[in-house]
Amino acid sequence: xxxxxxxxxxxxxxxxxxxxxxxxxxxxxxxDEKVRYLVDELGLDAAFNYRTVSSLxxxxxxxxxxxxxIFLIWSAGTFWMPRCLT
Numbered sequence: 378x379x380x381x382x383x384x385x386x387x388x389x390x391x392x393x394x395x396x397x398x399x400x401x402x403x404x405x406x407x408x409d410e411k412v413r414y415l416v417d418e419l420g421l422d423a424a425f426n427y428r429t430v431s432s433l434x435x436x437x438x439x440x441x442x443x444x445x446x447i448f449l450i451w452s453a454g455t456f457w458m459p460r461c462l463t
Contacts, residue, residue, distance in 0.1 A: 378447040379403045379437065383424065384411045391449050392421055400447075403440045 378395045382388045383404030392415070395402045404415040404424035415424040423440045430436040437445065 378449065379405065379441060379445050380449045381405050381427075382451065383415055383421070387451050388449070389419065392419060395447075396420060403437075 378392075378400045380388045380392045380395070380402065383392050384406050388404070392402050392404055396419075402421045404412070404419075404421045405427045406412050406415060406424060407426065407428050409426050409429070412424040412426050415421045425436045425440060427433060427436070
């Protein structure tokens, strides 16, 4: 499961519920400090800073080599949708 805006209230709850259900969870955040928090404190399997990656597609492929079954996008739909449909 990939969660956009993982450090927001909805993203944090969704990521924690997914981990409790045994899913592999990859978070996306807007700073390196938030990325560390997601992995070190919340226990996500991986996370990356979407503002600093050179390619969103490459970052998703790196952290989700077997593909993405669930992608929780609850904000910035017009930004993410074209990328998710390719």
